Amino acid sequence: MSLSYDASARTFTISTAASTYQMKVDAHGYLLHLYYGALATGDMSYLVTYADRSGMCGCPHDVADRTYSLDVLPQEFPFQGAGDMRSPLLLVRGEDGTFGCDLRYVSHEIRPGKYGLPGLPSVYAQDGDDAETLSITLADERLGLEVELLYGVMPAYDVITRAAVVTNRGEGRVTVEKLQSACLDFVSGDFDLITFDGRHAMERRPSRRPVMNGSMSVGSRRGMSSNQYNPMMVLCDRPATETSGRAWSMSFVYSGGFLAEAERDQYEQTRVQMGLDDDLFSYPLEPGEKIVAPEVIMSFSPAGIERISHNLHRVIRERVCRGPWRDSPRPVLINSWEACYFDFTGDKLVALAKKAASLGLDMLVMDDGWFGARNDDHRGLGDWKPNMAKLGGSVADLARRVNEVGLGFGIWVEPEMVNEDSDLFRAHPDWALAIPGKAPVLGRDQLVLDLSRADVRDNLFEQLCAVLDQGGIDYVKWDYNRSIVDVHSRVTSDQGKVLYDYMLGLYDLLERIVSRYPDLLIEGCSAGGGRFDAGMLHYTPQIWTSDNTDARNRLEIQYGTSFGYPCSAVGAHVSACPNEITGRTIPLGARGTVAMAGGAFGYELDLMELNDRACEIIRTQVATYRKVEHLVREGLFYRLSDPKDADVAAWEFVSEDGREALVCAVVTRVDGYGKAQYVVPRGLTPGATYRMVSNGSEFSADALMDMGLPLTVPAGPYENFMYRFERVD
Structure with a gap:
C-alpha cells in the first residue's frame, strides 16, 4: 500500500x-x-x-x-x-x-x-x-x-x-x-x-x-x-x-x-x-x-x-493536462503576428496560408486585430465581434477559405481584458477592476475585467461562443497582457477576496469553454510566459513560452522551463531576423533546432518574403520535426549543458524504453582555433549499441555516455546539430 x-x-x-x-x-x-x-x-x-x-x-x-x-x-x-x-x-x-x-x-x-x-x-x-x-x-x-x-x-x-x-x-x-x-x-x-x-x-x-x-x-x-x-x-x-x-x-x-x-x-x-x-x-x-x-x-x-x-x-x-491534445501531435503553425501585426485582410491571410501549405505547415493562426475596431492596441478589447469588412466575411468564412488550401485555422483572443475605447466598457464600466475615485492604472491601454463576477463571465462566454459556434476554428491563443493593480470589485465589500475569486472565475470560464469545445486546442499566453504554470496547463496543454523568440535567449528560457515543465507544453517558434526584441541575427537552421525543442513548434515571420533557399530549409525543418515530434513530446529530457555558461548548448530526448534518442546542440561561443567540442549524452541503455540514423554509424552506448560525441571541427557560431540514434537490438 x-x-x-x-x-x-x-x-x-x-x-x-x-x-x-x-x-x-x-x-x-x-x-x-x-x-x-x-x-x-x-x-x-x-x-x-x-x-x-x-x-x-x-x-x-x-x-x-x-x-x-x-x-x-x-x-x-x-x-x-x-x-x-x-x-x-x-x-x-x-x-x-x-x-x-x-x-x-x-x-x-x-x-x-x-x-x-x-x-x-x-x-x-x-x-x-x-x-x-x-x-x-x-x-x-x-x-x-x-x-x-x-x-x-x-x-x-x-x-x-x-x-x-x-x-x-x-x-x-x-x-x-x-x-x-x-x-x-x-x-x-x-x-x-x-x-x-x-x-x-x-x-x-x-x-x-x-x-x-x-x-x-x-x-x-x-x-x-x-x-x-x-x-x-x-x-x-x-x-x-x-x-x-x-x-x-x-x-x-x-x-x-x-x-x-x-x-x-x-x-x-x-x-x-x-x-x-x-x-x-x-x-x-x-x-x-x-x-x-x-x-x-x-x-x-x-x-x-x-x-x-x-x-x-x-x-x-x-x-494535469487533459483532453485529446494531451497525447496528440500538435499542429505546426504559422502565426500572423510578426508577418502582419494589425495590418491584414482576409485575402492577405489566405495568401499567407497558401504559402504555409506549400512549405508543409498545418495551421494558420490569425493573431490580434480581427475584431471590433481593433486596428491598434488602444481600442476594441472586449468587443469579440469579427470585423467583417477587414476579413472579407465572417470568421467562419475565412476559416473555410483557409481550410480549402489545406490548413487548419486558429484565432487570438484576450477575453480577460477591456479597452476603455470599446463598446463593452461604454456599456459596463463597472465590469472592470477599478478603485472608485482613483484614476485607474493602465497596462497596454487596457483594464482587467472582474472575472470574480458571474455576469462578466457569462457575457464573455456568450461572446466567445458566438464566434466559436460558427465552426472552423481549431485553435485559440488565450492571451493576458498586464498585471492587476487596482484590486476592487463593485460586488463585494471584502476586497481581500478579489484576487483569489478572480482566479476561480477564470478557471470557471476556461472549464466552460473546454467542456463545450473538447476538441479545441487552446494555447495559454500572458505577455509570453507570464502564466506558465501547472494550473493553466490543466486547461491549455501548451503555453507560449516567451514573447522573446531570439534563439540565443530561448536556449536559456527553455532550459530553465525544463526544470519543472514538460517540453510538450513549450510553445516555440522560428521568427524573423534580425529578431524584433534583441536585434540579433541567427541562421535559420539554428533557429529551427532551438524551436524544435518545444512540443508546440511553428513559425512567426512573413513567409512571403522568404527566398527559395529559406523555403527549402523550412520544408526540411518541418519534415524533420514530424520524425522527432514523438520524442520531444513524450521522451525523457536531459539537460546536457547550461546554455548560460557553456560554449555549446546541448540537450537530449530519449524514449522511455531507450530505443530512440535525439541529441541536439548549438554552438554559442567560438574562439580562434578552438578546441574540439564533445556532447555527452545520458539515458541510453547501458551495454547497448546505437546506430546514427543519418549515416548508419554505430556507437557503444557506454562510450557515448562516458566520453561523448565530437561535433564538427571547427564549428562556427550558431552551427547546429541534431543526431538521431536508434538502439541496435
Missing part, C-alpha cells in the same frame, strides 16, 4: 516509487513532520529531539513542558498562534479582531483514488493509477475552525500532492489572512534553493542560492503567476548536481499570485513552503463557508535534480 497508518505510533507513512514521507500525531494532538526522503521503513520519530532551549521558545499552555515547543518542532501544517515564530501556512483573525488559532488532530481517512478540488485545477487519476488520498482533519475549538489536509499519492509518478480546505464551523466570522498549501520542515541539512526568475521576455532562468540563516522568498503580487518568478522551486543538497545528491521540488497548481519561502531558523533547521500570496489577501469566512488552498505537487529525488524534472514532466503531461 502507498498509504498506511500505525495506530500504536500514530504515524502516517506515504510511499511512492522512490520516496517515503512520514508524519506523526504527537501526544498533545499536534501533527509533526518526520521525514521525506529515500525509501525507508519503520518509525522515524527518533529524528525529533526535545530539550529545554530557554524560555524564549514558548510551549502550549496545556503541555507545561519546557522541552516541548512548536518553535523548534518540525510541523506538517504550521499555523500562527501556538508558539511557532517561523513563517506559518495559516494565519487567521477571529470576529473580535484577534489573531491566532490552535489546530489539533481530530480524525483521518484513507480512501482509494485521488481527491479533486472544487473550482480549482489539480492532478487527476485514471483507472490503473493505484492512486490514494489521505485526509487529515485538524480543528480549533475556540474558533470552530476546521482544516482538512489533503494528500494525493501517485506512486507510479513518484509524486505527492498537497492541498488544504479551511472551513468555518463556528458561529462567528473568521478571516483568513494567510493561506499556503504545503511546507517541508528539515531538522538538519545544508541546502541550496533553486528558483526560476526573470522578466518579460527573459523568463524562468534558474537562480541557485544557499539557504542561510534567515528567510528568503519569491512570489508574485501581479494577479498572475508572473514573468518575474515562477511558482516552482527546487531544494537540494548543496553539492547536488543533475545526477547526484538529494533534491525536493514544489510546484503550485495555480495561476494567480503566489508566495514561496525558505527559512533557516536559529537551530539551523530549514522550512520551505508554498501557497497563496498574502499581499492584498484577507478572506472572510462566514459560518459554514470554506476556502481551498490550491494544490502543490511535491517530488523527491535521491539521485539529482534531473529525476525531479522527469517526475514533474510525466505527471504534468499525463495527469
Whole structure:
C-alpha cells in the first residue's frame, strides 16, 4: 500500500516509487513532520529531539513542558498562534479582531483514488493509477475552525500532492489572512534553493542560492503567476548536481499570485513552503463557508535534480493536462503576428496560408486585430465581434477559405481584458477592476475585467461562443497582457477576496469553454510566459513560452522551463531576423533546432518574403520535426549543458524504453582555433549499441555516455546539430 497508518505510533507513512514521507500525531494532538526522503521503513520519530532551549521558545499552555515547543518542532501544517515564530501556512483573525488559532488532530481517512478540488485545477487519476488520498482533519475549538489536509499519492509518478480546505464551523466570522498549501520542515541539512526568475521576455532562468540563516522568498503580487518568478522551486543538497545528491521540488497548481519561502531558523533547521500570496489577501469566512488552498505537487529525488524534472514532466503531461491534445501531435503553425501585426485582410491571410501549405505547415493562426475596431492596441478589447469588412466575411468564412488550401485555422483572443475605447466598457464600466475615485492604472491601454463576477463571465462566454459556434476554428491563443493593480470589485465589500475569486472565475470560464469545445486546442499566453504554470496547463496543454523568440535567449528560457515543465507544453517558434526584441541575427537552421525543442513548434515571420533557399530549409525543418515530434513530446529530457555558461548548448530526448534518442546542440561561443567540442549524452541503455540514423554509424552506448560525441571541427557560431540514434537490438 502507498498509504498506511500505525495506530500504536500514530504515524502516517506515504510511499511512492522512490520516496517515503512520514508524519506523526504527537501526544498533545499536534501533527509533526518526520521525514521525506529515500525509501525507508519503520518509525522515524527518533529524528525529533526535545530539550529545554530557554524560555524564549514558548510551549502550549496545556503541555507545561519546557522541552516541548512548536518553535523548534518540525510541523506538517504550521499555523500562527501556538508558539511557532517561523513563517506559518495559516494565519487567521477571529470576529473580535484577534489573531491566532490552535489546530489539533481530530480524525483521518484513507480512501482509494485521488481527491479533486472544487473550482480549482489539480492532478487527476485514471483507472490503473493505484492512486490514494489521505485526509487529515485538524480543528480549533475556540474558533470552530476546521482544516482538512489533503494528500494525493501517485506512486507510479513518484509524486505527492498537497492541498488544504479551511472551513468555518463556528458561529462567528473568521478571516483568513494567510493561506499556503504545503511546507517541508528539515531538522538538519545544508541546502541550496533553486528558483526560476526573470522578466518579460527573459523568463524562468534558474537562480541557485544557499539557504542561510534567515528567510528568503519569491512570489508574485501581479494577479498572475508572473514573468518575474515562477511558482516552482527546487531544494537540494548543496553539492547536488543533475545526477547526484538529494533534491525536493514544489510546484503550485495555480495561476494567480503566489508566495514561496525558505527559512533557516536559529537551530539551523530549514522550512520551505508554498501557497497563496498574502499581499492584498484577507478572506472572510462566514459560518459554514470554506476556502481551498490550491494544490502543490511535491517530488523527491535521491539521485539529482534531473529525476525531479522527469517526475514533474510525466505527471504534468499525463495527469494535469487533459483532453485529446494531451497525447496528440500538435499542429505546426504559422502565426500572423510578426508577418502582419494589425495590418491584414482576409485575402492577405489566405495568401499567407497558401504559402504555409506549400512549405508543409498545418495551421494558420490569425493573431490580434480581427475584431471590433481593433486596428491598434488602444481600442476594441472586449468587443469579440469579427470585423467583417477587414476579413472579407465572417470568421467562419475565412476559416473555410483557409481550410480549402489545406490548413487548419486558429484565432487570438484576450477575453480577460477591456479597452476603455470599446463598446463593452461604454456599456459596463463597472465590469472592470477599478478603485472608485482613483484614476485607474493602465497596462497596454487596457483594464482587467472582474472575472470574480458571474455576469462578466457569462457575457464573455456568450461572446466567445458566438464566434466559436460558427465552426472552423481549431485553435485559440488565450492571451493576458498586464498585471492587476487596482484590486476592487463593485460586488463585494471584502476586497481581500478579489484576487483569489478572480482566479476561480477564470478557471470557471476556461472549464466552460473546454467542456463545450473538447476538441479545441487552446494555447495559454500572458505577455509570453507570464502564466506558465501547472494550473493553466490543466486547461491549455501548451503555453507560449516567451514573447522573446531570439534563439540565443530561448536556449536559456527553455532550459530553465525544463526544470519543472514538460517540453510538450513549450510553445516555440522560428521568427524573423534580425529578431524584433534583441536585434540579433541567427541562421535559420539554428533557429529551427532551438524551436524544435518545444512540443508546440511553428513559425512567426512573413513567409512571403522568404527566398527559395529559406523555403527549402523550412520544408526540411518541418519534415524533420514530424520524425522527432514523438520524442520531444513524450521522451525523457536531459539537460546536457547550461546554455548560460557553456560554449555549446546541448540537450537530449530519449524514449522511455531507450530505443530512440535525439541529441541536439548549438554552438554559442567560438574562439580562434578552438578546441574540439564533445556532447555527452545520458539515458541510453547501458551495454547497448546505437546506430546514427543519418549515416548508419554505430556507437557503444557506454562510450557515448562516458566520453561523448565530437561535433564538427571547427564549428562556427550558431552551427547546429541534431543526431538521431536508434538502439541496435
